[in-house]
Amino acid sequence: MGRRYRGGVATGGSDGAGDHVDLRSAAERLGVHYQTAYQWVRAGSLPAVVVRGRYRIDRADLDRFARQRDEPRQERRPAAPRWGRLAERLGQHLLRGEEHEARTQVVELADRGVPVSDIITNLFVPALRSIGEGWVAGTVTIAEEHRATAIVERLIGQLAPNPRGRRRGRAVVAALSGDHHALPTTMAAATLREDRWHVEHLGSDVPPAEVVRFAGDAGADLVVLSVTNPLVEEVAVETSQRLRSSGVPTIVGAPGRTLEELRLEARASSPAARRPGGSSGP
Numbered sequence: 682m683g684r685r686y687r688g689g690v691a692t693g694g695s696d697g698a699g700d701h702v703d704l705r706s707a708a709e710r711l712g713v714h715y716q717t718a719y720q721w722v723r724a725g726s727l728p729a730v731v732v733r734g735r736y737r738i739d740r741a742d743l744d745r746f747a748r749q750r751d752e753p754r755q756e757r758r759p760a761a762p763r764w765g766r767l768a769e770r771l772g773q774h775l776l777r778g779e780e781h782e783a784r785t786q787v788v789e790l791a792d793r794g795v796p797v798s799d800i801i802t803n804l805f806v807p808a809l810r811s812i813g814e815g816w817v818a819g820t821v822t823i824a825e826e827h828r829a830t831a832i833v834e835r836l837i838g839q840l841a842p843n844p845r846g847r848r849r850g851r852a853v854v855a856a857l858s859g860d861h862h863a864l865p866t867t868m869a870a871a872t873l874r875e876d877r878w879h880v881e882h883l884g885s886d887v888p889p890a891e892v893v894r895f896a897g898d899a900g901a902d903l904v905v906l907s908v909t910n911p912l913v914e915e916v917a918v919e920t921s922q923r924l925r926s927s928g929v930p931t932i933v934g935a936p937g938r939t940l941e942e943l944r945l946e947a948r949a950s951s952p953a954a955r956r957p958g959g960s961s962g963p
């Protein structure tokens with residue numbers, strides 16, 4: 682006997698062992714991390730039964746779920762989510778430290794096929810800007826801001842996209858020494874992964890010489906420097922020139938620059954686009 686999981690509620694159901702796979706195999710079949718498949722089961726979108734304390738997923742349910750995910754991205758986009766209200770709600774959860782509620786909100790959208798980069802752009806970015814404004818105005822404490830930031834880091838990590846298909850190339854993502862804003866690098870890394878780049882995510886506060894050395898050792902096809910602290914802008918531009926002159930295409934971000942710009946600029950610098958007659962492709 683197994684217990685059937687729908688939206689975290691266990692109900693009666695039978696095992697039918699031969700037609701079931703475990704959660705790890707299901708995650709592999711779907712090309713996602715184990716934790717992502719687990720979240721889908723917990724949210725009820727991927728039906729599962731619990732057998733002797735372990736999730737088992739019916740192959741037919743798994744195939745159906747995989748087919749839905751394979752539908753072209755446009756078709757899977759939900760009809761215009763009401764971003765304004767959603768962002769406000771997420772901002773409140775983040776400020777109150779309500780991680781579970783925040784996770785439920787974003788997992789629900791991801792489940793409906795909303796791309797992670799859209800969730801970041803339309804939910805996390807406005808929520809973080811408003812937290813930054815609250816901090817300046819003195820209505821949000823440093824501790825509250827740190828707690829919210831840590832939640833966002835974990836949630837983006839959890840949504841980590843791992844699409845099927847050939848990678849466009851290897852991209853190194855970092856913010857340079859003196860810039861402690863890691864989150865924009867996490868956003869950039871998630872966006873590039875979603876767009877089928879293999880990403881080496883170095884985070885923030887990385888010495889420029891280390892980025893240059895790492896990019897060479899890793900055989901990077903692209904370096905992305907996120908910049909949030911304006912004091913680091915100049916050194917980012919210098920580092921990008923150094924990287925380019927050693928043959929590694931490099932693009933530099935800035936506050937207010939969008940993830941869509943990043944996606945397009947990265948594609949334009951990809952190995953495929955640089956080949957004679959090449960295109961950055963879909």
Ligand code: B12
Pocket residue numbers: 802805806807809810812813814817826827830859860861862863864865866868869905906907908909910911932933934935936937938939940942943946
């Ligand atoms: C969280 C946060 C922090 C955290 C960061 C922790 C972490 N793990 O990231 C901590 C506490 C460390 C921090 C520290 C500081 N912070 Co701060 N911080 C923020 C906050 C609230 C969010 C930052 C963020 O994630 N922004 C991401 C989104 C929301 O903004 P965005 O800049 O448009 O980012 C986009 C681009 O970067 C793009 N992108 C990323 N990579 C690439 C690459 C390419 C090529 C392209 C095209 C695009 C791209 O993606 C993002 C989304 O679209 C902002 C508020 C804000 N408005 O950003 C303040 C903010 C950035 N911080 C600010 C300040 C002043 C500081 C401190 C100086 C405070 C202090 N006195 O200590 C220090 C600086 C520390 C340092 N040396 O860097 C100011 C900066 C003002 C300014 N222009 O100088 C802000 C704007 C707050 C404010 N309203 O005043 N901060």
